Amino acid sequence: MFQQLFSLFNIPKTYYRRFIYAFTAVCVSISINLVQAQPSFSISWLDLIKSGLQVVQISNISKAQEVELGKSINQELISSGQAKIYRNQSIEDYITQIGQRLAKTSQRSDIPYTFQIVDDDGINAFATMGGYVYVNKGLIAAADNEAELASVIGHEIGHIAARHSIEHMRESAVKQGLLSAAGLDRSDAVQIGVELAVSRPNGRSDELEADRFGLDNMTKANYAPSGILGFMQKLLQAGGGSTPSFLSTHPATSERIKILKELIDSKTANLGDGLDNRAYKSRISSL
Structure with a gap:
């Protein structure tokens, strides 16, 4: 039938073969879903075709897809x-300046980064896939100098570089029964991304990896590595025994500090930019 139609409209045979290959691929995808799909995420073949361009393959998501998905998550947040x-x-420009300086020396400098300030006095920061980093107004005020703030931003860039949110999204989709053979529906992916950004479910290995990436990043960007230790230790002391929300993830902050001390050479800990407390307070005075 298709061959007759192509002949009727005088369409070259090469296009006919391409159409057959594409049509066969769609049929195979549909058959896999009909045979293997669980009731919890069943989908009609018409819906599958209609949403074909909206399905995200989390296991092998491309850089462009990650950036686009991150943009949608950011818009929803x-x-x-x-x-x-x-x-x-003034503060937005300052945070962007620090962030872009770190982005250039990060383990994933090949994607665009967006740095935003959250109007919240809590001491917190988080990131979403595709280069989106969020820093609370309260955290900026709590930092003593630029190196301390850079350590937080570098840590969040580390999560993006390690693609932690992508892995968490895949795990969450599986648990919720949303992941089919065709992939994850884009709207579901955005919703999961928002939930992950808010809940920040990073475990021990993720946090330690982000710490290492962040330390390496800020060192390459010529920030004094002691900034990361100063920020963590100061917050713990100021908390009166309670751990600030930014540090309340597993592993314990004391363990993170111990590991970071082993990674930082005490002889060069204060070498680099960002340790001028007075200059920093002047820059954020409009906060």
Whole structure:
């Protein structure tokens, strides 16, 4: 039937073969879903075809797809009010300046990065896939100098570089029964991404890896590595025994500090930029 139609409209045979290959691939995908799909994530073949371009293959997501998905997650975080962005051009420019300096020397400098300030006095920071980093206004105020703030931003870039959110998204989709043979529906992917950004379910290995990536990043960007230790130790002491939300993830902050001390050469810990407390307080005075 298809061959007759192609002949009728005088379409070259090469295009006919390409069509047959594509049509066969779609049929195979549909048959796999019909045979293997669980009731919890069953989907009609018409819906599958309609949403074909909206399906995300988490296991082998491309760089462009990750960036686009991160953009959608960011838009949902903002529009839903879960990330209320703080508008202060001077502070925004300063955070972007620090962030882009770190992005250039990060383990994933090949993607665009966006740095935003959350209008929240809590001491917190988080990141989503595709280069989106969020820093609370309260954390900026809590830092004593630029090196301390850079250590936090570098840590969040480390999570992006290690693609932690992508792995967590895959795990979450499997647990919720949303992952089919065709992949993960884009709308579900965005919703999971928002949930992950808010809950920040990073475990021991993720946090330690982000710490190592962040330390390496800030060192390459010529920030004094002692900034990462100063920030963690100061927050623990100021907390009166309670751990700030930014540090309340597994592993214990004391373990993270111990490991970082082993990685930092005490002779060069204070070499680099960002240790001028007075200059930093001046830069964030409009906060």
